[in-house]
Amino acid sequence: MRISQKEISKIKNILTEFQLLPSCKIFLFGSRLYDYKKGGDIDLILLCPESDYKNILALKFRIKSELEFALDEQRVDLTVTTESILNSDPFLLSVKDELRGL
Numbered sequence: 001m002r003i004s005q006k007e008i009s010k011i012k013n014i015l016t017e018f019q020l021l022p023s024c025k026i027f028l029f030g031s032r033l034y035d036y037k038k039g040g041d042i043d044l045i046l047l048c049p050e051s052d053y054k055n056i057l058a059l060k061f062r063i064k065s066e067l068e069f070a071l072d073e074q075r076v077d078l079t080v081t082t083e084s085i086l087n088s089d090p091f092l093l094s095v096k097d098e099l100r101g102l
Helices: 007-016 052-071 090-098
Strands: 024-028 040-045 077-079
Touching: 007 024, 007 040, 007 052, 040 052, 040 090
Parallel strands: 040 077
Antiparallel strands: 024 040
């Protein structure tokens, strides 16, 4: 994976500040999974409980902004989802097998 332990810690710290851990799970996908690929943003999926989905979705852009600031302006794509959406959305189904938990 092309993401450092320091970057993972920063991501987890931000999610903890928003009180999203441990109820939510964070996954990495996309080009950062592969050591041989270059560049690219950090693609994250935040899997949250159905009961918290709307509230967390409302915070998505604040969370994304905090993540990008903490990661030295590295671009972050953040997808907020639930288990039911993860198992029904065509895009999420296409990346589901490559998700790596952080």
